[in-house]
Amino acid sequence: MLNVSETWAAPVGSRTSGPAAEEASTAAGDAPWTRPALGAILVLAAALYGWGLPHAATNSFYSAAAYSAAHSWKAWFYGSLDPASFITVDKPPLSTMAQGLSVRVFGMGTWQMVLPSVLAGVGSVAVLHGAVRRAFGRRAGLVAALVLALTPITVAITRDNNPDPLMMFLTVCGLWALVRLFEDGRWRWALLFGAFFGLAFLAKMLQAFVPLPALVGAYLYAGPGGWWRRVRQMLAAGGALVVAGFWWPFAVDLTPAASRPYIGGSGATNSAWNLVIGYNGLSRVLGRGVGGSLTGGRGGGFGGGPAAGSAARSAAGSTARHFPGGGKGFHGGGGGGAFGGGSGLGRMFEQTLGGQISWLLPLAAVCLVGGLVLLGRHATTARTATQRGALIACGGWTVLGFAVFSFMNGTMHPYYTTLLAPGIAGTVAIGGRLLVRACRASLLWALVTVAGLLATAAWAIVVLQRTPDWQPWLTPAVALLAVVGTVGVLAGRPRRRMILAGAAVGLAATLLGPAAYAVDAAGSTATSGQGGSNPLAGPATGRGGFAGGGIRIGNRPGAGTSRSAQAQAQARAQTQARAGRRFGGGAFGGGAFGGGFGGGRDGGTVSAAVVKYLTEHRDGARWILAVGTSQQAAQLILSTHQPVVSMFGFTGSDSAMTASRMAELARSGELRYVELGGGRGGNASVDAWVQAHGTKVDVAGTTLYRLS
Incomplete structure (x- = not known):
């Protein structure tokens, strides 16, 4: 009988020496070439994530917060959208804290803001390998590191300033701490495991907890020591998580509202806990409306029903006329499907998400089931327990992530699925290693292995054929490599090197498609006009967009478009880039943005006349303008380098501005100008007060109200 436990080396760090140690090192794959191979993978990841960063697309919503964090420690702590801290972004501040520090050190520019994401992406590859x-x-x-580095959506989002790369890095660090806990059961690893997930919560709240039940369950099932000891260690990990992650919402809610900014995304509650549980929590999964509140907040925003969607589209049209582009991307009243397809079992495989994350899902399924069967046949030792726990953790991570992202009914951006990538990579690497080892002694397992490779290669061909004119050589190359790999595994038995060579070729067949998408993501964002609000890799296949108002999501031409459509899209992108250079304020720090941040790599520009008028007629006000939404405010902050009020947050559902607050700001002289009509529904009492007490001023076709 095949004894899997005998095929593995002593635990890493063993101090045995002599022939036995050399044999153990070879069995563990610690060959001399593996260290340079890891270095090459890390260099590849750094190149994919960091190529052309000065010209990369970024998200102006978070860019404005990074600028504010670099210029105000209060904005840095709260994650404020503007330097004067009127309202926060709708995420916790850890990611913008990192970006703000980078900007403080290196100056304001695109690469300075994206640098923390690049470091987090490369760090995730290194830590997952470890x-x-x-x-x-x-x-x-090495296999795990390579798969993660080449995951298309991971490449796309890591070249952006969204919080997802940092969240992924911290969750992978949590996995590493859990493996250490499996090895020796020391309490410090349990505390570190919980602390990493607490910090991941501060990057993107409850999304960071998607893989957590799988990792905790894996340790309770396969960890060392008695059951009660394992339970106590996981309780201790939970305590560390609370301390590391929940201090910020507690601190925010304990601070008087008058002494801090309004909490964006909290509806009418102005509570960080409502942001955690509602907007960034259950509403994402249950689909209660992007701007809705589960704890008493005002509804509205996109996804809030047909009426809300209509108002949103109308307001966004007004936004686009004067402050187009920017923001995180939005859709008209249709729930999450406008970005990531309709919820259901097939969501990960449909047009938009299929080319971003699904490539290795068939192989991951085979590796998970096969690996569990192989490990389950043998007596539990300290070594096999660690292996079983690691496989359950990575496999459970994949299963839970697949289930949550497939069936969630709230907003579903494709880049959310980057959290799936470490689980898939770990499952393929661990289960694949077990299957390849089993091929030497069993024809059945050899057939299982090649079946997984062939099924995955076949799925890659299906994905590639959705855009048959894009890199047409890929399909025959994938088919050829899959056949060669299959022959190598089956004909090479029982010779170990032949099996390894065949498996390597088969793995290359499965990675060729995602590698092409990853290279496309790394090389095209600088020139194609792809927005930083909803980054995607590869050719355009079923990308969502905003219907009306001139704001486009994923407008990069792909193989599925005609030549004339491609030419038109390229012309639009070039026009936007030129507009950015002309109207973007020259880019912070002497033009470091390579295109002008006010020009909005998200796809729009701010009216130069409006910017000029506001800066010349500020009259000592703390904020130069109040606008309806955070997208408008972000573009103006980046163009003028001055504080701008976002009255109703990202979705228009926040009650940050009221008539009484507006009157107070007007009396104190802190606010002189207001633009109405961009608040996605806004607040009728605020509009009425401004119209009653303000004086209309027309600036280049834009109607402003001056408050006396």
């Missing part, structure tokens, strides 16, 4: 290596050797660690 976690898998400790349980299954360096070869398995």
Whole structure:
């Protein structure tokens, strides 16, 4: 009988020496070439994530927060949208804290803001390698690192300033700490495991907890020591999570509202906990409306029903006329499907998401089931327990992530699925290592292995054929490599090197498609006009967009468009880039943005006449203008380098501005100008007060109200 436990080396760090140690090192995959191979993978990841960063697309919503964090420690702490801290962005501040520090050190520019994401992406690849290596050797660690580095949506989002790369890095660090806990059961690893997930919560709140039940369950099932000890360690990890992650919402809600900015995304509650549980929590999964509140907040915003969607589209049209582009991307009243397809079992495989994350899902399923069967046949030892726990953790991570992202009914951006990538990479590496080992002694397992490779290659061909005119050589190349790999695995038995060579070729067949998408994502954002609000890799296949108002999401031409359509899209992108250079204020720090941030790599520009008028007629006001939404405010902040009020937050559902607050700001002289009509429904009492007490001023076709 095949004894899997005998095929693995002693635990990493073993101090044995002599022939036995050399044999153990070889069995674990610790060959001399593995270290340079890891270095090459990290260089590849750095190149994919960091190529052409000065010209990369970014999200102006978070860019404005990074600028504010670099110029105000109060804005840095709260994650404020503007330097004067009127309202926060709708996420916790850890990501903008990192970006703000980078901007403070290196100056304001695109690469300075994206640098923390690039470091987090490369760090995720390195740490995942370390976690898998400790349980299954360096070869398995290399496979995990390579798969993660080449995941298309991971490349796309890591070249952006969204919080997802930092969240992914911290969750992978949590996996690494859990593997260490499996190895020796020391309490410090349990505390570190919880602390990493607490920090991941501060990057993107409850989304960071998607893989957590799988990791906790894996340790309770397969961890060392008795059951009660494992339970106590996970309780201690939970305590560390609370301390590391929940201090910020507690601190925010304990601070008097008058002494802090309004909490964006909290509806009418102005509570960080409503942001956690409602807007960034259950409403994302249950689809209660992007701007809705589960704890008493005012509804509205996109996804809030047909009426809300109509008002949103109308307001966004007004926004686009004067402050187009910017923001995180939005859709008209249709729930999450406008970005990531309709919810259901097939969501990960449909047009938009299929080319971003699904490439290795068939292989991951085979590796998970096959690996669990192989490990389950043998007596539990300290080594096999660690291996079993690591496989359950990565496999459970994949299953839970797949289920949550497939069936969630709230807003579903494709880049959310980057959280799936470490689970898929770890499952393929660990289960694949077990299957390849089993091929030497069993024809059945050899057939299972090649079936997984062939099914995955076949799915890659299906995805590639959705855009047959894009890189047409990929389909025959994938088919050829899959056949060669299959022959190598089956004909090479029982010779170990032949099996490894065949498996390597088969793996190359499965990675060729995602690698092409990843390279496309790395090389095209600088020139194609792809927005930073909803980054995608590869050719355009079923990308969502905003219907009306001139704001486009994913407008990069792909193989599915005609030549004339491609030419028109390229012309639009070039026009936007030129407009950015002309109207963007010259880019912060002497033009470091390579296109002008006010020009909005998200796809729009701010009216130069409006900017000029506001800066010349500020009259000592704290904020130069109040506008309806955070997208408008972000573009103006980046163009003028001055504080701008977002009255109703990102979705228009926040009650940050009221008539009494507006009157107070007008009396104190802190606010002189207001633009109405961009608040996606706004607040009728605020509009009425401004119209009654303000004086209309027309600036280049834009109607402003001056408050006396």
